[in-house]
Amino acid sequence: MNKNSELIKNTFIILLGKMCTQFxxxxxxxxxxxxxxxxxxxxxxxxxxxxxxxxPIISMxxxxxxxxxxxxxxxxxxxxxxxxxxxxxxILFQFFIFLIFFFIISSFIKIPYSNYILLCIITTLFSNLFxxxxxxxxxxxxxxxxxxxxxxxxxxxxxxFLIILKYKVEGMLLSTGLSNLLAIVFLFFRCxxxxxxxxxxxxxxxxKELIKYSFPLVxxxxxxxxxxxxxxxxISISLGNAVNGIYAxxxxxxxxxIQLFNVFNLxxxxxxxxxxxxxxxxxxxxxxxxxxxxxFSALCVILIVIMPTIFNILVGKDxxxxxxxxxLLLVGMMFNIIVAFIGSIYVSLKLTKKVAATxxxxxxxxxxxxxxxxxxxGIY
Numbered sequence: 001m002n003k004n005s006e007l008i009k010n011t012f013i014i015l016l017g018k019m020c021t022q023f024x025x026x027x028x029x030x031x032x033x034x035x036x037x038x039x040x041x042x043x044x045x046x047x048x049x050x051x052x053x054x055x056p057i058i059s060m061x062x063x064x065x066x067x068x069x070x071x072x073x074x075x076x077x078x079x080x081x082x083x084x085x086x087x088x089x090x091i092l093f094q095f096f097i098f099l100i101f102f103f104i105i106s107s108f109i110k111i112p113y114s115n116y117i118l119l120c121i122i123t124t125l126f127s128n129l130f131x132x133x134x135x136x137x138x139x140x141x142x143x144x145x146x147x148x149x150x151x152x153x154x155x156x157x158x159x160x161f162l163i164i165l166k167y168k169v170e171g172m173l174l175s176t177g178l179s180n181l182l183a184i185v186f187l188f189f190r191c192x193x194x195x196x197x198x199x200x201x202x203x204x205x206x207x208k209e210l211i212k213y214s215f216p217l218v219x220x221x222x223x224x225x226x227x228x229x230x231x232x233x234x235i236s237i238s239l240g241n242a243v244n245g246i247y248a249x250x251x252x253x254x255x256x257x258i259q260l261f262n263v264f265n266l267x268x269x270x271x272x273x274x275x276x277x278x279x280x281x282x283x284x285x286x287x288x289x290x291x292x293x294x295x296f297s298a299l300c301v302i303l304i305v306i307m308p309t310i311f312n313i314l315v316g317k318d319x320x321x322x323x324x325x326x327x328l329l330l331v332g333m334m335f336n337i338i339v340a341f342i343g344s345i346y347v348s349l350k351l352t353k354k355v356a357a358t359x360x361x362x363x364x365x366x367x368x369x370x371x372x373x374x375x376x377x378g379i380y
Contacts, residue, residue, distance in 0.1 A: 007288070010267030013140045014147075033316035035162050036169075038245030044172045045248035046236060047117060049229045055124050056221040058098045062087045063132040065214035068347065070136025071273045078201075084133055084193070085201040087210055091129055095122060116173035123180035130187035133196075135270065142190045143266075146183040153179040216352040223356075223363030230367040234374045247379050249315060249322040253307070254329030257300055261337045264292070265344060272348040289341060296337050300330050325379055 032041060066087040073079040099118075106114055127150065134143040154175050161171025188194065236244045268288070275281055304327050311323050339362075346355045373380075 007267055007271045010140050010270060011264050013144050014263050014266050030314055030316065031158065031162060032172075033249065033319050036172075038242040038318055039240075040169055040245075042236065042241035042243070042245035042248060044169050046232055046241070046244065047113065047169075047173065048120075048176070049225075049232055051117065051120050051124060053222070053225040053229065054098070054121055055128065057218060058094050058121070059091050059125055059128070060094060060211060061214040061217035061221060062091055062210050063129045063214075064217055064347070065210040066129070067132040067136040068213060068273060068350070069210065070133065071270065074136075074138055080137070081196050081198065081201040082203045082206050083136075083210070084196045085198055086203050086207040088129065088197050089199070089202055090207055090210070091125060095125060113169060113173060116170055116177065119177035120173055120180070123177045123184060127180040127183045127187075130184055130191065130193065133193070134187055134191055135266065137191065138270075139191065140267070142187065146187050146190070149186050150179045150183040153182050213350060213352060216356040218356075220352070220356040220359040223359035226363040227359075227366045230363075230370045231374065234370045235379065238375055239378060243379065246319055246322045247325070249319045250325040250329055250379070253303070253311075253326045254333050256303060257296060257330060257333040258336055258340075260299065261292075261296060261340065265340055268341070269344045269347060272344050276345075276348040285345065292337070292341055296334060300334055303330055328380075 036044070066083055069083045070080060073083060098121075102114075102118065105111070111117065127146075131143055131146060134140075134146065157175035157178050158172065161167040161175055165171065167174065232244055232247065235247055272285070275284060278284075307323070307326055311326075312320075315322065343355055346352070
């Protein structure tokens with residue numbers, strides 16, 4: 001199979017799974033916006049956003065190092081066990097360290113929904129880890145099925161908790177935690193991790209190698225969190241949670257573009273890592289980049305054109321203001337796509353320190369603009 005066919009095949013397999021996780025949940029927007037107030041929706045959005053900050057810090061992005069090393073070790077079963085075991089126990093250790101700090105902080109400061117937050121954090125940690133193990137081993141079908149399980153169960157639990165049990169914020173957080181737990185159980189048996197994870201395969205040297213590769217991705221993830229979250233945090237502080245709920249709905253639509261790209265980027269990162277040392281890599285990378293820009297520019301225009309038709313169908317009247325911010329956010333997502341594509345090449349070359357440096361300057365610029373302008377021109 002040639003490189004392009006391999007890339008298309010893997011993208012299609014992952015797309016089938018991600019359609020459930022990302023896109024079916026998108027159509028629950030009427031449920032969320034009609035049952036939850038804008039303040040409640042803004043609270044959920046902010047909590048989930050902070051969870052996305054904490055998870056890569058706790059894991060030190062080791063799951064990405066595991067994924068990258070497993071690509072090179074696919075034909076070596078002993079090496080795979082060493083990689084998986086070393087990474088698993090390191091992430092488990094990091095979570096217990098976080099748990100100690102969490103309980104110390106919560107004894108002085110009351111943290112709303114703390115038990116639900118912990119459930120989301122630990123299930124997200126290990127679902128991320130197991131998903132990357134599946135990808136690293138070339139099991140994109142398993143990855144896709146786990147995504148379907150997580151997406152379908154999220155929808156099921158949201159209907160149970162929000163409509164029947166009226167749990168509101170707690171219901172959405174509980175749905176996230178339980179859906180991740182089901183994905184964990186499936187992948188544990190699918191990837192036969194009960195055979196792969198064994199203390200006798202723990203290797204300190206391998207652990208250090210994983211940390212050396214992954215640790216620069218932590219500040220990179222932190223900077224992207226700042227880029228994505230500083231606006232939400234400053235909006236909530238300056239303008240209130242209700243306004244943040246409006247902004248969160250706007251982002252749901254612009255995120256369609258980046259979620260579609262993320263599906264492609266999962267298989268692209270794998271292909272880039274597999275073929276990074278081949279002679280014709282420059283031609284392969286350039287052609288892929290050009291096609292990606294053409295495709296997603298077209299999708300961006302299509303979304304802007306159809307927005308007047310679909311917006312009122314999917315969104316409650318209380319969130320009508322969010323419509324005006326969508327086109328600008330869609331254009332911003334196009335630049336995000338370019339960054340992510342090039343970043344995958346850096347990851348394939350194991351140049352993670354350079355990824356961290358560029359993200360640092362982006363984050364610094366982003367938070368500066370937010371501090372200067374949100375107070376004066378609001379969400380814009």
